[in-house]
Amino acid sequence: MERGLYDEDHEAFRAVVRTFVKREVEPCLQKWEEERLVDRALWRAASRQGLIGLAVPEEYGGGGQGDIRFRAVMMEELAAVGAASVQLGISLTEDIAMPYFLELATAQQKRRWLPGLAAGELISAIAMTEPDAGSDLRGMRTTAVRDGDHWLINGAKTFITNGFQADVVIVAARTDPAAGSHGISLFVVEAGTPGFSRGRKLEKIGLHGQDTAELFFHDARVPVDHLLGQEGSGLRHLMERLPRERLSIAMGAQAAAEAAFAWTLDYVKQRKAFGRPVAAFQSTAFTLAELRTALDVSQAYLDRAMLALNGGTLTAQDAAKAKWWATDxxxxxxxxxxxxxxxxxxxxxxxxxxxxxxxxVQSIYGGTNEIMKEIISRQLIDG
Structure with missing residues (x-):
C-alpha cells in the first residue's frame, strides 16, 4: 500500500542520508559498540551534509526546516543498518533537546548555543531522571538556589542519554521547594561548569554504543542568564514538549521494527529446514502475515501523528498512544x-x-508504557 507521506524533497534527502550512513556510520558500528561511545566527529560530519540542525533557523546555521518527516527518513535509514545507538544519540539532540532551545531560549541564548548545535560542535542532553524519580517528575530532588548572579545547583541525575560527552545539558531543578509542581525550573549547564561532574558510562544490556551517564551537581555555579524559559514553569515546559519526544521514540521504534522484519523475512526465505525454506511453513508464513499487518496499521497511525505534529495539533494522549503501541x-x-x-x-x-x-528500553524511557496508558485512560475517564 502506498503511504503517500513523503514527497520528492524527502526522497532526495533519503539519498543523501543513505550515502552518509554507508560511508560514515556502517564501518564504525562495531568500534562504537566496543568503546561504548559514538565518536562526536559524527555530529560534525552529519552537519556538513545538512543532516542535523534541520529545524534551526538559517540565521544560526541550520536548515530552517521543521518538518518532522525528514527526521523520520533519517531514522529509517539508520535503523536499516542496525545503528540504534547512533539514532538515539542524534534523536536526543534533534527531537528532544532542540525544541527547548528553539522555543524557550532568549535571543542571546540562541546566539550562544544554536550555531554550535547546528554545526555538530555541541552535543546536547536533557537531565530529568533522578535515582529516586523516574517517570514521576514531581518527585525530583535536585535544587537550584539563587546566589547573586548565579544559581547553585545541587543533586544527581541518572540514565542521561549523551550524558558522558554532552557540551550543554538542560537540567530540571527545584527553585522553590514549597511551590510543588510550580517550583521547578530549567537551566542550561555547560561542560566545565564548576561543581558539575559526570560519573561512569553506565553499563546497559543494549544500546552499547550510546553513552549514558550519571551527572552530579555540587554547588554547580550556573549564571542567571542560563535559566531556560520562565522560572517556576519548568514542569509545564517539560510537559508541553513531551508529546514530540514520545512521538520521536515511536518513530524510532517503528523504523527499528521495520528493519527487524526485513532481516527476518530475508532470513526465512533463504534458510532451509527439512528440505524447504523456513518461510514455506505455515506457522512461519502466518507469523509474517500478522507482523506485516501490524506494522502497516501502526505506520498509518504514526503517519497521521507526524502530520498532526507538523500542524501543531498533536495531543499528549495521541502521542502516548503512538509511543506505547509502537514500542510494544x-x-x-x-x-x-x-x-x-x-x-x-x-x-x-x-x-x-x-x-x-x-x-x-524503548517501553521504559520517555515515560514508561504504563504511564502512557495512565495518560490515555485519564482523558477517557476524566474527560
Missing amino acids: LQHRVTDRGVQLHGGYGYMTEYPIARAFVDSR
Whole structure:
C-alpha cells in the first residue's frame, strides 16, 4: 500500500542520508559498540551534509526546516543498518533537546548555543531522571538556589542519554521547594561548569554504543542568564514538549521494527529446514502475515501523528498512544524475529540479536508504557 507521506524533497534527502550512513556510520558500528561511545566527529560530519540542525533557523546555521518527516527518513535509514545507538544519540539532540532551545531560549541564548548545535560542535542532553524519580517528575530532588548572579545547583541525575560527552545539558531543578509542581525550573549547564561532574558510562544490556551517564551537581555555579524559559514553569515546559519526544521514540521504534522484519523475512526465505525454506511453513508464513499487518496499521497511525505534529495539533494522549503501541510492537517483531532465526537469532553477529536487546528500553524511557496508558485512560475517564 502506498503511504503517500513523503514527497520528492524527502526522497532526495533519503539519498543523501543513505550515502552518509554507508560511508560514515556502517564501518564504525562495531568500534562504537566496543568503546561504548559514538565518536562526536559524527555530529560534525552529519552537519556538513545538512543532516542535523534541520529545524534551526538559517540565521544560526541550520536548515530552517521543521518538518518532522525528514527526521523520520533519517531514522529509517539508520535503523536499516542496525545503528540504534547512533539514532538515539542524534534523536536526543534533534527531537528532544532542540525544541527547548528553539522555543524557550532568549535571543542571546540562541546566539550562544544554536550555531554550535547546528554545526555538530555541541552535543546536547536533557537531565530529568533522578535515582529516586523516574517517570514521576514531581518527585525530583535536585535544587537550584539563587546566589547573586548565579544559581547553585545541587543533586544527581541518572540514565542521561549523551550524558558522558554532552557540551550543554538542560537540567530540571527545584527553585522553590514549597511551590510543588510550580517550583521547578530549567537551566542550561555547560561542560566545565564548576561543581558539575559526570560519573561512569553506565553499563546497559543494549544500546552499547550510546553513552549514558550519571551527572552530579555540587554547588554547580550556573549564571542567571542560563535559566531556560520562565522560572517556576519548568514542569509545564517539560510537559508541553513531551508529546514530540514520545512521538520521536515511536518513530524510532517503528523504523527499528521495520528493519527487524526485513532481516527476518530475508532470513526465512533463504534458510532451509527439512528440505524447504523456513518461510514455506505455515506457522512461519502466518507469523509474517500478522507482523506485516501490524506494522502497516501502526505506520498509518504514526503517519497521521507526524502530520498532526507538523500542524501543531498533536495531543499528549495521541502521542502516548503512538509511543506505547509502537514500542510494544517493536518488542513483538524483534522477539519473533529472534525465534524465526533459530539459534542464529541468539548470536550477536546477527543484527536481529542486537536489535532485540536494543529494543528493550524503548517501553521504559520517555515515560514508561504504563504511564502512557495512565495518560490515555485519564482523558477517557476524566474527560
